[in-house]
Amino acid sequence: MEYHITKQLLEKLSKKVDFDKLNSNQVPETFKYQNKCYVPVGSCSSGAKGIISVSCHEVIPLEKYIDDVEPKYNNQHYSLVLAGKRERGYHARLLKLGFQKFVLINPIIDFKPLKEEKQLNLVL
Numbered sequence: 488m489e490y491h492i493t494k495q496l497l498e499k500l501s502k503k504v505d506f507d508k509l510n511s512n513q514v515p516e517t518f519k520y521q522n523k524c525y526v527p528v529g530s531c532s533s534g535a536k537g538i539i540s541v542s543c544h545e546v547i548p549l550e551k552y553i554d555d556v557e558p559k560y561n562n563q564h565y566s567l568v569l570a571g572k573r574e575r576g577y578h579a580r581l582l583k584l585g586f587q588k589f590v591l592i593n594p595i596i597d598f599k600p601l602k603e604e605k606q607l608n609l610v611l
Contacts, residue, residue: 489597497600500532500541509577512560514584517546517592520598526547526591528577541598544577549588552577 491501504527505515517524525543533539552558556574558581559567567573580592 488594488600491601492520494537496523497538497598499543500527500598501532501538502545503527504530507580509580510561512582514546514589517549524593524595525596526582528591528595539599543596543598544591544598546582546589546591549581549590552579552592554592556564558588574601 508515529542531540556579580591
């Protein structure tokens with residue numbers, strides 16, 4: 488799934504990617520879009536075009552999580568991935584913010600820039 492947003496907003500989102508917090512099981516800076524809360528987990532740039540995509544996961548409180556995949560903290564998650572017992576990625580990753588627990592859920596949402604149309608030059 489993907490959403491198209493302004494280039495300026497896309498640049499701001501790319502700066503919110505925080506692997507240190509994700510890897511230490513903390514909720515990084517989030518943002519809301521269409522009444523859902525998201526965590527940026529990666530971005531892609533293309534030299535001259537700058538940021539062309541920011542990948543995000545929705546983040547929800549643990550008590551609202553309903554899925555067959557049990558939420559796990561980073562180290563538990565990757566131990567299961569290495570053992571071949573869990574899919575690689577961020578789905579069902581357990582995070583904390585203070586005393587509250589949150590879960591990242593699929594699908595990955597890609598935020599991309601709005602399509603720019605060429606401006607016409609009018610000569611009168």
